[in-house]
Amino acid sequence: MKNFTYCAPTKVVFGRDIEPQIGPELKALGATRVLVHFGGGSVQRSGLLDKVLSSLDAAGLSHIELGGVSPNPKLSFVREGIELCRREGVDFLLAVGGGSVIDSAKAIGVGLATGNDPWQYASTGTRPEPHETFPVATVLTLAAAGSEMSNSDVITNDLVTPWVKVGITSETVRPVISFLNPENTFTVSKFQTGCGIVDIMMHTMERYLTGEGNAMLTERLAEAILTTVRDAGRRAINNPRDYDARADLMWASSLSHNDLTGCGKTRKFPVHKLEHPFSALHDNIAHGAGLSVLFPAWAKFVVRYDTMKFAQLAERVWGCPMDYDCPERTARAGIDAMQRYFMEIGMPIHLHELGILPKDYQPIIDLTTAKGPVKSYIDLGPEEIHAIYLLAE
Ligand code: NZQ
């Protein structure tokens, strides 16, 4: 197990009927004027926004609203948010929505606190980190990205050609408090539920499959999350109002990306780095759908470099009997089982299902490798990435 520092400072308030606690909690955290940030309308239709505003009013907190965050949130809108908050004297950001809304709020917070454009901190590790931000709270409505506890903030720069989607990674951007009411995810569509299931699994598996020795407890925690999500995912897809299934997905979303399942391992996230250029260049591609296509193809490409770990995962999570004579057979059976599961929950597994055809490959490869190869078991340069795409056709 490698040395590590683990700090997950986000306070979590979890369960039914927690919305009245939002105002008092924010007030206790020093908020005086709150930006309530949300997306394209789901929180208005569900009535959640009204509950949130009532709670702020009851606590005597003044607030302004900014809706309209799009999936794969855009830098141009973040800049509008920063201007608005400066004009209005906002000192606290409350994101009511999924990962995109939370990430937009995080970027606004960084811009407000540093006085710099948040894009200057978006990096794959080469730019400076922001060292301050305005506090961000979340009211989560979609179990998926894990941004409600994560140190990541993924933004698309829509002001350059082609668009670029990368993350600000910094301890600074972890939300100070997240309100997780599983009932707020009852209205999530089957497709978005499926995207969330895949994303949660990926945040766990990308930390599991790193090619390093053993971090046994960390791996067992990861397997618990994966098997829970596997079963709860099926139940939530079949019955969107299954509270316990939604609750397990929601808690798994947070635990899969607050670094608990990465303790003692190195964070590389190659499949995320393969996916982000897809949703940058093709804005209609949901992050989880892109991962659903790319992860099995990546796994088939690299399985030979970490056969025993893939086989362990296959046995413990996907129920594949261990073939001690040929563990690679078990490892590959596990990848096939995972892919069948993705199909079962309605997720795409081929590039053409994302609308991506061979003529589209080169621009995506160019963007993916613009700063050099993607680090994985081996470096993934243009040739290797093309080979992965062929496995996803
Ligand atoms: O905009 P609204 O109307 O709210 O609709 C959203 C959106 O259309 C809808 N939705 C959300 N909650 C709902 C709901 N519809 C009905 N009922 C509800 N309760 O779902 C759609 C997708 O929302 P979005 O926030 O985009 O999805 P998700 O949570 O999957 O976030 C995806 C974004 O997060 C980034 C992704 O790259 C992508 O940009 N990620 C952020 C991470 C982080 N900050 O730690 C890590 C992830 O790996 C990921 O990269």
Ligand code: ZN
């Ligand atoms: Zn993700």
